Amino acid sequence: MAADKQAQEIASLEEIRPHRGPWADAWRRLLRNKAAVIGGTFILLLILSAIFVDNWVIAKPLGKEVEPLLAPYHFAKVNFKMRDKPPLTPGYLLGSDYLGRDVLSRTLYGTRVSLAVAFVAALVSLVIGISYGLVSGYSSSRVDNLMMRFVDFLYGFPVLIFIILMQVYFKAVSRRGGSGLASVFVSIDKALGGMFFIFVALGLLNWIGMARIARGQTLAQKEKEFVEAARAVGAGHLRIIFRHILPNILGPCVVAETLAIPGYIFTEAFLSFIGLGVNPPTPSWGLMISETYQALRTSWWQSMVPGAALTLTTLAFNFLGDGLRDALDPRLRGT
Amino acid sequence: MGAPCVGAPTIAIAEATRRMTRYIIRRVLWFIPVLLAIMAVTFFLAYITPGGPFDFAGEKQLPPAVRQNLMQKYGLDRPAYEQFARWLWNAIRGDLGPSYFYKGRSVNEVLSQTFPISAQLGALALLLGLLIGVPMGIIAALKQNTIWDYSSTFIAILGVSIPNLVLGPLLIWIFALKLGWFPTARWAVNYKELVLGFFPPPDKLWPFIKHATLPAITLGTGLSASIARLTRASLLQVIREDYIRTARAKGLPERTIIIVHALKNSMIPVVTVLGPMFAGVVTGSLIVEQIFAIPGMGKFFVTSVTNRDYPVILGTTLLYSVLLVVANLFVDIVYAWLDPRIRYD
Numbered sequence: 001m002a003a004d005k006q007a008q009e010i011a012s013l014e015e016i017r018p019h020r021g022p023w024a025d026a027w028r029r030l031l032r033n034k035a036a037v038i039g040g041t042f043i044l045l046l047i048l049s050a051i052f053v054d055n056w057v058i059a060k061p062l063g064k065e066v067e068p069l070l071a072p073y074h075f076a077k078v079n080f081k082m083r084d085k086p087p088l089t090p091g092y093l094l095g096s097d098y099l100g101r102d103v104l105s106r107t108l109y110g111t112r113v114s115l116a117v118a119f120v121a122a123l124v125s126l127v128i129g130i131s132y133g134l135v136s137g138y139s140s141s142r143v144d145n146l147m148m149r150f151v152d153f154l155y156g157f158p159v160l161i162f163i164i165l166m167q168v169y170f171k172a173v174s175r176r177g178g179s180g181l182a183s184v185f186v187s188i189d190k191a192l193g194g195m196f197f198i199f200v201a202l203g204l205l206n207w208i209g210m211a212r213i214a215r216g217q218t219l220a221q222k223e224k225e226f227v228e229a230a231r232a233v234g235a236g237h238l239r240i241i242f243r244h245i246l247p248n249i250l251g252p253c254v255v256a257e258t259l260a261i262p263g264y265i266f267t268e269a270f271l272s273f274i275g276l277g278v279n280p281p282t283p284s285w286g287l288m289i290s291e292t293y294q295a296l297r298t299s300w301w302q303s304m305v306p307g308a309a310l311t312l313t314t315l316a317f318n319f320l321g322d323g324l325r326d327a328l329d330p331r332l333r334g335t
Numbered sequence: 336m337g338a339p340c341v342g343a344p345t346i347a348i349a350e351a352t353r354r355m356t357r358y359i360i361r362r363v364l365w366f367i368p369v370l371l372a373i374m375a376v377t378f379f380l381a382y383i384t385p386g387g388p389f390d391f392a393g394e395k396q397l398p399p400a401v402r403q404n405l406m407q408k409y410g411l412d413r414p415a416y417e418q419f420a421r422w423l424w425n426a427i428r429g430d431l432g433p434s435y436f437y438k439g440r441s442v443n444e445v446l447s448q449t450f451p452i453s454a455q456l457g458a459l460a461l462l463l464g465l466l467i468g469v470p471m472g473i474i475a476a477l478k479q480n481t482i483w484d485y486s487s488t489f490i491a492i493l494g495v496s497i498p499n500l501v502l503g504p505l506l507i508w509i510f511a512l513k514l515g516w517f518p519t520a521r522w523a524v525n526y527k528e529l530v531l532g533f534f535p536p537p538d539k540l541w542p543f544i545k546h547a548t549l550p551a552i553t554l555g556t557g558l559s560a561s562i563a564r565l566t567r568a569s570l571l572q573v574i575r576e577d578y579i580r581t582a583r584a585k586g587l588p589e590r591t592i593i594i595v596h597a598l599k600n601s602m603i604p605v606v607t608v609l610g611p612m613f614a615g616v617v618t619g620s621l622i623v624e625q626i627f628a629i630p631g632m633g634k635f636f637v638t639s640v641t642n643r644d645y646p647v648i649l650g651t652t653l654l655y656s657v658l659l660v661v662a663n664l665f666v667d668i669v670y671a672w673l674d675p676r677i678r679y680d
Binding site: 153156157158159160161162164165166168169172173175176262266269270273274275276286289293296297300303304307308310311314315318319322 | 366368369370372373376377380381383384385386492493495496497498500501503504505507508512614617618621622625626636637640641643648652655656659660663
């Protein structure tokens with residue numbers, strides 16, 4: 001009788017609160033976080049503007065301008081008569097730079113570079129890092145030890161310095177043209193305005209932290225009962241890794257990666273700043289700042305507009321990352 | 336706490352000290368392969384990069400004969416392993432070779448002139464990070480969910496989000512150009528005038544401070560913001576621990592509870608990030624020195640990368656890497672001191 005009553009109570013509770021999976025729960029918690037929603041919306045808008053910038057606000061072909069909404073000039077359109085114009089000049093809503101190029105148009109196109117670097121580097125780091133961490137954490141302690149020793153070993157490396165040196169190498173190779181496979185990469189890089197090698201350099205060197213996180217999570221998950229249960233019913237290693245462990249470690253890894261994205265955006269801006277990033281005239285926010293920060297006294301908007309874009313974007317990723325962390329692991333709320 | 340117990344803690348301490356010493360020795364030995372690998376990879380990257388330091392003199396291309404002679408002079412015509420072995424042997428003896436770009440200056444000279452400046456900048460930034468970040472985090476945690484908490488949390492997230500690349504020019508624009516309070520660039524003190532190779536001389540203190548303020552704030556803002564976030568988070572966790580409740584139950588004054596029991600333990604996660612943070616200072620100095628035209632190591636490194644001045648690149652990378660591994664070791668030791676539960680086996 002008592003059991004019946006309990007079952008009824010549980011049933012009535014379920015009526016009030018319909019069953020939701022952990023992801024749906026996390027989603028609802030995320031939506032309650034105002035900062036995260038603002039950050040996420042901002043990133044969504046950035047992605048949309050990066051994708052549609054060509055046919056949305058800016059006349060597409062260089063030279064043949066049609067009537068656009070915000071920025072009538074292409075990002076590479078040089079006009080010496082319109083040099084260093086302040087914001088709100090007709091046709092140059094946010095002013096023009098030292099070559100008479102539209103700052104707004106360049107900033108909007110710069111979104112592409114920053115976001116592309118952010119997402120590709122994050123994806124590469126996630127894939128390599130999680131695979132490495134999963135294998136290491138799931139393997140026997142000998143293999144695990146060996147793999148983690150290697151990670152410890154790499155941990156002492158000055159990452160940014162190696163990114164710089166790799167970029168020097170890539171730049172020199174692409175100036176030479178290269179042969180065979182190298183020439184394929186060089187032409188891909190040229191087509192992407194110099195972004196491809198930044199992806200490679202960032203991706204190759206930034207998975208180390210992710211591997212550590214993924215391994216720690218895997219170690220914790222593989223001792224859980226559901227893994228044992230899966231093994232008991234005869235699931236293979238691959239099935240256990242991909243069906244049972246991976247979904248459970250994905251949350252913390254994605255959170256850590258979201259919080260790492262501002263770092264990638266900074267790195268790209270920094271590389272472009274010292275002339276080892278995208279190829280001019282591809283507009284990158286870092287490149288725009290480096291070209292104009294010495295003219296602050298007379299034309300502040302030239303470096304402050306891309307600077308504001310850079311700051312707002314990293315702010316949005318930080319808001320979203322914090323929100324995701326709180327949503328996926330409510331115990332950490334407010335920390 | 337009778338007399339028989341006196342011996343036990345002494346033995347435990349001796350054991351802990353011995354374990355710690357063993358751990359430090361093992362870590363220091365671990366440095367050797369790491370540093371070797373870093374230098375080998377750096378050398379290899381420099382070696383396979385097409386083009387060399389003697390392709391151009393200014394804008395003009397050097398004649399092949401001249402280039403050949405220069406390559407020969409610096410041993411660049413030798414096989415790669417021989418070049419690396421020679422560099423390594425000299426480096427072990429403390430000679431990092433001549434600079435290719437700054438004619439007549441050795442890398443040792445360049446580093447001994449630029450490192451103190453970078454060290455000053457880095458130290459000021461770290462100091463600023465701790466002096467602002469820790470109190471800000473404490474206030475936010477102790478006054479959780481008040482206007483104090485919200486505003487400092489907001490300032491902190493703004494601080495981590497604004498890149499040096501943006502903050503530097505912004506500060507120059509407002510405080511140097513508009514208000515004229517600080518100079519826009521350069522460093523007031525020359526490496527020759529430094530007291531003990533690090534401190535500015537007393538008569539130059541004022542110009543030093545004036546020149547150092549903006550760069551130090553630029554580099555320190557991100558640090559203090561992340562330290563504040565971490566301090567807040569960790570203190571919030573610590574004050575929910577049982578031993579804090581015990582301290583309260585004993586009727587200790589709130590001040591004692593916070594200072595003696597909570598703060599030390601809440602500093603543990605903060606200390607663990609000081610290692611990566613130190614790396615961040617190094618990275619940040621590359622940008623900040625560029626923006627403020629400070630003649631430090633970071634600025635020279637970037638210049639030598641563009642000039643393909645390989646000995647300077649190798650020497651700077653070595654110095655950075657040594658600093659990085661030593662900083663990480665230091666952090667681990669402080670970590671053990673703060674949290675005796677951690678064992679190094």
